[in-house]
Amino acid sequence: DAGVIQSPRHEVTEMGQEVTLRCKLISGHNSLFWYRQTMMRGLELLIYFNNNVPIDDSGMPEDRFSAKMPNASFSTLKIQPSEPRDSAVYFCASRGGRNQPQHFGDGTRLSIL
Amino acid sequence: QQQVKQSPQSLIVQKGGISIINCAYENTAFDYFPWYQQFPGKGPALLIAIRPDVSEKKEGRFTISFNKSAKQFSLHIMDSQPGDSATYFCAASSHSGSARQLTFGSGTQLTVLP
Numbered sequence: 001d002a003g004v005i006q007s008p009r010h011e012v013t014e015m016g017q018e019v020t021l022r023c024k025l026i027s028g029h030n031s032l033f034w035y036r037q038t039m040m041r042g043l044e045l046l047i048y049f050n051n052n053v054p055i056d057d058s059g060m061p062e063d064r065f066s067a068k069m070p071n072a073s074f075s076t077l078k079i080q081p082s083e084p085r086d087s088a089v090y091f092c093a094s095r096g097g098r099n100q101p102q103h104f105g106d107g108t109r110l111s112i113l
Numbered sequence: 114q115q116q117v118k119q120s121p122q123s124l125i126v127q128k129g130g131i132s133i134i135n136c137a138y139e140n141t142a143f144d145y146f147p148w149y150q151q152f153p154g155k156g157p158a159l160l161i162a163i164r165p166d167v168s169e170k171k172e173g174r175f176t177i178s179f180n181k182s183a184k185q186f187s188l189h190i191m192d193s194q195p196g197d198s199a200t201y202f203c204a205a206s207s208h209s210g211s212a213r214q215l216t217f218g219s220g221t222q223l224t225v226l227p
Binding site: 004042043045048056091093098099101102104105106107 | 157
């Protein structure tokens with residue numbers, strides 16, 4: 001079975017540019033989680049969706065961050081405009097039910113210069 | 114109250130030794146305690162999980178010990194191997210709310226020397 005697929009794997013861009021990270025859920029999964037991982041703050045939950053509906057976006061750091069689920073199998077996380085402090089590894093994870101484990105993608109390593 | 118405190122930050126063990134990582138929590142509503150293993154360049158992957166109705170769960174060389182009264186749980190890796198070298202995260206969640214959010218510990222970088 002294909003796992004959670006994230007793209008791109010690496011992104012290097014200049015400050016002020018728009019960045020779009022993409023995530024394809026495991027087929028049949030109905031919950032989607034976006035995390036950010038840094039050395040200083042560890043794994044932070046940014047936002048999660050249940051059945052395509054955003055449930056809790058309290059972890060989104062600023063209005064520069066936005067996330068969408070245009071359909072049941074795909075999500076995007078957008079940063080506009082990007083700043084150097086946004087540099088991190090961004091993970092998405094999907095889950096098939098409330099009592100099922102989260103399955104993580106391999107992340108997007110984002111560097112903002 | 115949502116924090117999960119993990120220690121140590123890093124751990125070096127000889128091949129064949131026992132690796133022990135500890136976590137503590139405050140929120141008594143937590144009822145699911147997974148451990149995730151992360152290799153460089155990869156996402157965290159579920160290793161083993163426990164619910165508070167049991168005090169221990171074992172899967173192969175990996176064991177979770179759970180102490181509900183102390184609000185602590187730990188991961189034991191028996192006969193540690195160089196291939197176990199990775200970062201380990203404990204986590205906790207509660208069944209309240211519309212979805213189970215995981216609260217992660219800060220991670221332990223394990224190095225197993227050959």
